Structures are given as C-alpha cells and as structure tokens.
Amino acid sequence: MSRLDVQIGSMHLKTPVVSASGCFGYGEEYSEFIDLNRLGAVVVKGISLKPMHGNPPPRICETPCGMLNSIGLQNVGLKVFLKEKLPFLRTFDTKVIVNIFGNSMKDYEKLASSLDDAGVDAIELNVSCPNVRKGGIWFGTDRKMLGKLVAAIKESLQHSVLITKLSPTVSDIGEFAQIAEDAGSDAVSLINTIPGIAIDINTRKPKIRNIIGGLSGPAIKPIALRMVYETYRRVTIPIIGMGGIMNASDALEFIIAGATAVAIGTANFINPLTTVEIIDGISSFMKQKNLTALDDLTGSLHAG
Amino acid sequence: MSRYFTATITANLSLNSRHFLMELTSPKNENQALPGQFYMIGAGRGYDPLLKRAFSLFRNTPDGFQILYRIQGRGTALMRDMKAGTSVEVLGPLGRPYPEPSKKQTSLVIAGGVGIASVFSLVEKFPKQAYMLYGARSGEDLFYVAELRDAARALILSTDDGSLGKKGTVMDSLQELVSTHAPLLNERLIMYACGPEQMLREVSHFGMVHNIQTYISFEAHMACGVGACLSCAVAVKKKKRKQKSYQDGEPLYKKVCTDGPVFDAGDVAW
Ligand SMILES: Cc1cc2nc3c(=O)[nH]c(=O)nc-3n(C[C@H](O)[C@H](O)[C@H](O)COP(=O)(O)OP(=O)(O)OC[C@H]3O[C@@H](n4cnc5c(N)ncnc54)[C@H](O)[C@@H]3O)c2cc1C
Ligand SMILES: Cc1cc2nc3c(=O)[nH]c(=O)nc-3n(C[C@H](O)[C@H](O)[C@H](O)COP(=O)(O)O)c2cc1C
Ligand code: FES
Numbered sequence: 001m002s003r004l005d006v007q008i009g010s011m012h013l014k015t016p017v018v019s020a021s022g023c024f025g026y027g028e029e030y031s032e033f034i035d036l037n038r039l040g041a042v043v044v045k046g047i048s049l050k051p052m053h054g055n056p057p058p059r060i061c062e063t064p065c066g067m068l069n070s071i072g073l074q075n076v077g078l079k080v081f082l083k084e085k086l087p088f089l090r091t092f093d094t095k096v097i098v099n100i101f102g103n104s105m106k107d108y109e110k111l112a113s114s115l116d117d118a119g120v121d122a123i124e125l126n127v128s129c130p131n132v133r134k135g136g137i138w139f140g141t142d143r144k145m146l147g148k149l150v151a152a153i154k155e156s157l158q159h160s161v162l163i164t165k166l167s168p169t170v171s172d173i174g175e176f177a178q179i180a181e182d183a184g185s186d187a188v189s190l191i192n193t194i195p196g197i198a199i200d201i202n203t204r205k206p207k208i209r210n211i212i213g214g215l216s217g218p219a220i221k222p223i224a225l226r227m228v229y230e231t232y233r234r235v236t237i238p239i240i241g242m243g244g245i246m247n248a249s250d251a252l253e254f255i256i257a258g259a260t261a262v263a264i265g266t267a268n269f270i271n272p273l274t275t276v277e278i279i280d281g282i283s284s285f286m287k288q289k290n291l292t293a294l295d296d297l298t299g300s301l302h303a304g
Numbered sequence: 305m306s307r308y309f310t311a312t313i314t315a316n317l318s319l320n321s322r323h324f325l326m327e328l329t330s331p332k333n334e335n336q337a338l339p340g341q342f343y344m345i346g347a348g349r350g351y352d353p354l355l356k357r358a359f360s361l362f363r364n365t366p367d368g369f370q371i372l373y374r375i376q377g378r379g380t381a382l383m384r385d386m387k388a389g390t391s392v393e394v395l396g397p398l399g400r401p402y403p404e405p406s407k408k409q410t411s412l413v414i415a416g417g418v419g420i421a422s423v424f425s426l427v428e429k430f431p432k433q434a435y436m437l438y439g440a441r442s443g444e445d446l447f448y449v450a451e452l453r454d455a456a457r458a459l460i461l462s463t464d465d466g467s468l469g470k471k472g473t474v475m476d477s478l479q480e481l482v483s484t485h486a487p488l489l490n491e492r493l494i495m496y497a498c499g500p501e502q503m504l505r506e507v508s509h510f511g512m513v514h515n516i517q518t519y520i521s522f523e524a525h526m527a528c529g530v531g532a533c534l535s536c537a538v539a540v541k542k543k544k545r546k547q548k549s550y551q552d553g554e555p556l557y558k559k560v561c562t563d564g565p566v567f568d569a570g571d572v573a574w
Contacts, residue, residue, distance in 0.1 A: 022533065022534075023528075023532065023533060024532055025530075025531060025532035025533075029528070029530050029531045029532035030530070030532060032306075032307065033306065033307070033308055045534075053555060053556055053557055054534060054537060054557055055537075056537070056539070056555070057524060057525070057536075057537045057538065057539075057557075058524070058525050059525070059534070059535050059536075059537055060525050060526075060527055060533075060535040061525065062353060062354055062355050064352050065351040065352045065354060066354060067354060067355060067527060069527075069533070069535065071533070071534045071535065074534045074537070074557065217351070217354055218351045218354070246351065266354075266527075268528065268532065269355060269356070269527040269528040269529075269532075269533060270346070270354060270355065270356065271308070271393065272308050272395070272530070273308065
C-alpha cells in the first residue's frame with residue numbers, strides 16, 4: 001500500500017495535490033465536478049482586507065501553450081470570505097489555505113491574524129502578484145522587506161501554517177526562499193505567473209487591457225521546474241510546486257525536482273477533473289514502482 | 305451526469321465559407337441547455353490552442369445539441385476540419401438563460417450576424433410569439449430563414465448590402481417597425497438581443513428610451529466558464545448600497561460566464 005499523505009509544517013495533507021490560488025475560485029465552483037474531500041487542500045483566490053473590483057477587461061489572452069492573465073486580484077474581501085465562503089469549505093474534509101494580499105505590512109498582518117483566528121489551516125502570502133501596481137510584487141523582490149514581512153506574519157500566527165509564495169521575477173529564487181525560511185516561513189510555494197505581453201498587430205494594442213499579464217500553463221513548466229529544483233537545494237522547508245502542471249507525469253516531475261506537494265492552476269480550466277486525475281495517476285505510478293511513501297520520491301532527481 | 309463530458313460530433317455542416325453548424329451528442333439524462341446558455345468546447349488536441357471556446361446553444365436535438373459557429377481564428381478553424389465521429393471535450397450547459405416571456409408579453413428578438421446562434425432556440429420555443437429582427441452583412445450570412453419565418457410572428461430581415469431583406473441595420477428595421485406599427489409600443493414588450501457590441505449598445509438605448517425590459521447576451525474572453533478564474537469581466541452599474549465597501553471610482557464587474565451571458569441591459573455600464 002503506498003501512502004500519498006504529506007506534511008507541510010504542522011499541516012497534514014492527505015494527498016499532495018492542492019488547487020492553485022485564483023484558478024479554483026473559492027472551491028465551490030469546482031465542487032460539482034470533483035470530490036473536494038480528495039484534495040490535500042483547497043487554496044482559494046487571493047483575499048484582501050477590502051473587496052477589490054479587479055482590472056478592466058480584456059483580462060486574459062491565450063498564448064502558445066499558455067495564457068496571460070491580469071485579473072487584478074478581484075476578490076470578495078476578508079469579511080465576505082469569512083462569512084460566506086469559508087463555511088462551505090469547512091463542510092469538506094480537506095485543508096483550507098488562504099492566499100492573502102495587502103498593500104502594506106499592516107494589511108498583511110490584519111489579514112493573517114483574522115484568518116488565523118477563524119481557524120484556517122494555512123496562510124499563503126502572495127508577495128508575487130504581477131497584476132497590481134503597489135504592494136505585492138515589491139515585497140516579493142525586495143530582500144529586506146520580504147524577511148521583515150514573513151517574520152511579522154509568523155509572529156502574529158497562533159495556529160495557521162505559513163506559506164510564502166515566491167515571485168519568479170528574481171534572478172535567484174533560492175535566495176528568496178532562504179530568506180523566507182530564515183524569517184520563519186513553514187513552507188514556500190512557487191511559481192507565481194511570469195509577467196508577459198501579447199500584441200494585436202492590426203490594432204497595435206496589447207491583447208489584455210493592463211498591457212502586462214501573468215503567464216501560466218504548460219508554457220512555463222520548464223522554468224517552474226528549474227526554480228523548484230534550485231529552491232530544493234537551498235532550503236529544508238517543504239516546497240509546494242506549481243506552473244503548468246497538466247497531468248500526473250508533470251506533477252511527478254515537480255516532486256522529483258523537490259516539491260513535497262503540487263498545486264494545479266490553469267489545468268482546471270481545460271479539464272475540471274485534473275486534480276483528482278493527478279491524484280489517481282500518482283497513486284498508480286507509486287504502485288507500479290513499488291514505492292511506499294512520497295518521501296521516497298521528493299527531491300530524488302538523479303543528477304549525476 | 306456531469307457538465308463535463310466527451311461528446312461525439314455527429315455532423316459538421318458548412319452553411320457558407322465562414323459559418324458552420326456542428327451537431328454533438330451529450331450524455332443521456334444530461335440537462336438540456338435553455339435558450340441563451342452556452343457550452344465550452346475543446347477545439348484542440350494537446351495544449352495549443354489551450355483554452356476551450358464558448359458557443360451558444362443553437363438548438364437542442366434528441367441526442368444532444370447543435371452550435372452555429374463562425375470561423376474566427378485558430379480554434380474555430382480547427383473545428384471546421386473536424387469530421388463526424390470525432391470526439392471533443394465539452395463543458396456545459398453554462399450560464400444563465402434568457403428569462404422567458406410571460407404569456408401576456410410580446411417579444412422583440414434582435415440578432416446581428418452570428419448572434420442568431422444564441423436567440424434561435426428562444427424564438428422556436430415560443431412559436432408565433434416573437435417579432436424577429438435579423439440582420440447580417442449580406443444575404444448569404446442569413447441562416448435558417450425558412451425556419452425562423454415559421455417560428456416567429458413576424459420576421460424582418462436586413463442586410464448591409466441590401467442583398468436580402470431591407471438594406472440597412474437591424475436598428476433601422478427596429479425603428480421602422482415601431483413607427484409603422486405604433487400600437488406595438490402599447491403592448492407589453494420584452495426585448496432580447498445578441499450580436500456585435502455596438503448593436504447591443506443601441507438596442508439597450510432603445511429599450512431604455514421606450515421603457516422596454518431588455519435582455520442582451522454578452523461575449524467575453526473566458527478561461528474556466530464556471531466562475532472560478534474571473535477572466536470574463538463585464539462592467540455593471542453599482543447599486544448604491546454596495547458602493548461603500550469598495551474603493552471609489554472603480555467600476556464593478558460581473559462574470560459573463562455565471563452572472564451572464566444574458567444581462568438585463570439596464571444593469572450594464574456601457
Ligand atoms: C457566451 C458566448 C457565446 C458565444 N457563442 C458563439 C456562437 O454561438 N457562435 C460563434 O460563432 N461564436 C460564439 N462566441 C464567440 C466564440 O467563442 C469565439 O468566436 C471563439 O472563441 C473564437 O475562437 P478562435 O480560436 O477561432 O479565435 P482566436 O481569436 O484564435 O481565439 C483566441 C482566444 O480568444 C478567445 N476569443 C476570440 N474571440 C472571442 C469572442 N468573440 N468571444 C469570446 N472569446 C473570444 C478564444 O476563445 C480564445 O481563447 C461566443 C462567445 C461567448 C463568450
Ligand atoms: C486566472 C489566474 C488567477 C490567479 N490568481 C492568483 C492569486 O490571486 N494569487 C496568487 O498567488 N496566484 C494567482 N495565480 C497564479 C497561480 O496560483 C499559479 O501560481 C500560476 O498560475 C502557475 O500555475 P499554473 O500554470 O498551473 O496555472 C493566478 C493564476 C491565474 C491563471
Ligand atoms: S470564465 Fe472563468 S470566471 Fe468566467
């Protein structure tokens with residue numbers, strides 16, 4: 001019997017597959033297609049203190065083997081999340097990870113402590129969203145700020161596990177992972193989308209209104225894998241790997257590169273059953289290879 | 305029974321060089337789509353093109369449904385080349401349908417170009433009830449005219465080049481209809497429209513001026529189709545009460561895929 005459960009800090013996931021923030025709504029949107037109980041965790045859309053409207057359309061555009069998005073962190077805000085979205089997720093036997101975003105250290109702290117009080121299993125600090133001008137990405141690319149932010153949030157948490165979501169727009173992601181680890185983060189997740197542009201040559205306009213959007217999907221998988229590999233060699237905390245995972249074989253690549261768990265984003269749009277199909281696929285791979293625990297696979301890349 | 309299924313293409317007919325009718329199977333016991341709802345269809349094999357494409361229900365069949373599509377870009381070009389017997393991944397039916405007219409209401413149904421795909425089944429569902437105004441660039445882009453003539457109380461065709469029906473736009477036809485049939489405006493009217501954005505804008509304006517309840521079907525670039533990704537934003541007017549919690553000056557967005565694609569024209573912030 002092979003075991004699929006993994007540990008992220010003090011949080012126990014029954015399977016290593018979670019949803020990626022922003023690609024799974026608040027969980028309810030996909031609950032008619034799959035049994036949410038099978039996921040290790042549901043990671044919800046980024047939440048801010050106040051509700052946010054997001055960016056003007058068009059917000060997405062398809063690119064070769066991928067898509068650009070500039071949603072602009074549209075979300076219902078902390079209050080509505082706690083009142084209307086969290087209770088639904090609580091009816092499932094799966095962990096709830098809340099992705100949070102703020103404009104200031106104070107915002108992050110307030111969000112984190114309210115969610116901690118509400119008993120969410122983990123908080124994912126989004127310090128890497130490319131779609132809003134101030135805040136997020138700045139924390140994610142400034143060494144000092146990142147360390148300060150992670151330490152402050154860690155301090156304010158009683159129960160929730162702290163995950164720092166890293167920006168891929170830095171030259172050495174391993175260094176930033178290490179900063180997060182040193183500041184007390186229980187885990188890191190990567191990668192967020194990679195900033196990109198697409199242009200309509202007839203109108204000479206950008207294909208998304210915000211001009212720059214975040215690239216996701218199979219197109220970014222090799223980059224994401226490389227970053228997971230680099231991060232694994234630098235930190236001892238668990239890594240949640242993501243970026244273009246479409247099937248079990250992709251997910252296994254991330255695990256072999258060093259990810260303890262994997263998150264599925266864009267793939268849900270193409271096939272809403274992707275997450276559970278990946279769980280089944282990993283399970284049969286382990287049986288086939290006579291592996292008893294995922295630990296035997298994580299970071300097992302034969303580099304020589 | 306799931307809204308995500310593999311469908312088999314049973315027919316893929318050319319209506320002219322740019323427009324096609326695809327017939328697909330859906331699983332037994334699956335809910336049939338209502339007029340105004342849509343499906344997302346996987347047009348590619350592999351990951352390029354990646355996203356599913358949205359198409360309105362054109363018409364239900366005993367074993368599935370039909371869509372009427374125009375060749376737009378890569379995805380629809382790939383669909384054109386699909387043979388009967390091919391299977392495709394489908395998500396749907398999705399979105400909110402057109403609210404149905406009450407027994408006492410007279411419908412004005414307005415379609416521009418491929419917008420006919422979205423309203424055709426509505427006209428068929430309420431036989432001899434609707435005034436149907438249908439326009440396109442030229443006569444060869446007007447489809448299923450005989451069927452529409454049977455289904456509608458009156459059918460008024462228009463083309464930009466005058467090759468079939470009146471020369472002009474559907475809006476010209478609409479203005480003419482109400483000026484020659486003035487009593488129509490005293491009936492309890494409900495208006496439905498699907499077509500290019502400029503047409504929808506004008507129809508909404510017309511509805512407002514004449515105080516007609518108006519529903520329009522919107523398009524937006526979509527990724528998930530189920531309300532999870534927030535790609536498909538359309539700006540709507542703010543209700544006073546809600547305004548406070550948001551930052552000032554920002555528009556409010558709704559999702560075309562789950563709040564729409566059919567919207568009350570009065571709610572849309574043009
Ligand atoms: C609710 C809804 C119902 C629709 N019903 C119909 C219909 O019944 N018949 C029909 O012919 N067309 C319909 N459309 C438009 C249809 O979805 C697009 O023409 C189609 O996606 C174009 O794909 P493509 O690969 O050929 O074009 P490309 O330009 O290569 O597509 C690139 C990307 O842009 C998106 N895109 C391009 N044009 C549109 C558009 N107008 N609306 C939304 N997304 C677009 C594509 O989905 C794809 O993700 C509908 C759109 C929506 C949102
Ligand atoms: C439409 C969309 C919205 C997203 N919203 C968020 C978000 O709110 N917060 C966040 O941290 N990441 C967000 N992401 C990034 C994803 O969580 C993920 O890091 C990225 O898409 C790479 O994974 P994928 O290729 O599997 O989609 C979003 C991605 C997409 C495509
Ligand atoms: S297409 Fe994803 S929310 Fe509408």
